[in-house]
Amino acid sequence: MKLKDDKKSVEICRAVLSLVAKKGLSGITMSDISREAGIATGTLYVYYKSKDELINALFAACRENSVQVSFKGYNPQLPYKPGFKNIWLNIFRYRLQNFEEAVFLEQCYHSPYITADTREKAQQLAAPFYALIERGQAEQLIKKVEPGLLLTFMMGAMNELVRQTHYSGITLNSTKINITFDLCWDALKA
Structure with missing residues (x-):
């Protein structure tokens, strides 16, 4: 089991805020978020089960x-x-x-x-x-x-x-x- 890193959590949140400002809430995917945060999509699912x-x-x-x-x-x-x-x-x-x-x-x-x-x-x-x-x-x-x-x-x-x-x-x-x-x-x- 992977441990959660606070720095990654912050990057995930920043990524969501940035993407929502650009694309809107419904226009973003977990893949978009992981890409923006600079992490693998699988890693994002360690932190959150769903969008x-x-x-x-x-x-x-x-x-x-x-x-x-x-x-x-x-x-x-x-x-x-x-x-x-x-x-x-x-x-x-x-x-x-x-x-x-x-x-x-x-x-x-x-x-x-x-x-x-x-x-x-x-x-x-x-x-x-x-x-x-x-x-x-x-x-x-x-x-x-x-x-x-x-x-x-x-x-x-x-x-x-x-x-x-x-x-x-x-x-x-x-x-x-x-x-x-x-x-x-x-x-x-x-």
Whole structure:
């Protein structure tokens, strides 16, 4: 029995993220992944029994990482809007700096590859985001609309700006980032 090497695991994950950004989730095969990772296809199957297993494991890891980054520096004792902006900026920067991972996560959200169990875990990881929206609603700062809809709006606008920035090669300055946040805030506030 072959032992698993952490370096190979990292290379496999990098390969998946790179390939998904180029070809899309459904456009990649285990053979593509092994080739991109620089390992034999048989070796890839030592690490993951199937593409589905690999995609689910990577999605769960990426989702957990993104939530941790999102709430970095957040203090629920502080006023709502600065805390909300801190989280918004964390998410925005994370998606800009980890574009391939952001593309992967977005494709997974709408993918038949993700199992019900993995979706449930992702939903549990989203609890802090829902709590944030509900806090804003309780303080009468955020519209009394279903929290999932508000999050969908916020993330959709952010994802589009990240894609435009990535594909156009334009560097965002702090003024444009702050204007974008203000537009988002104005749309969500009560």
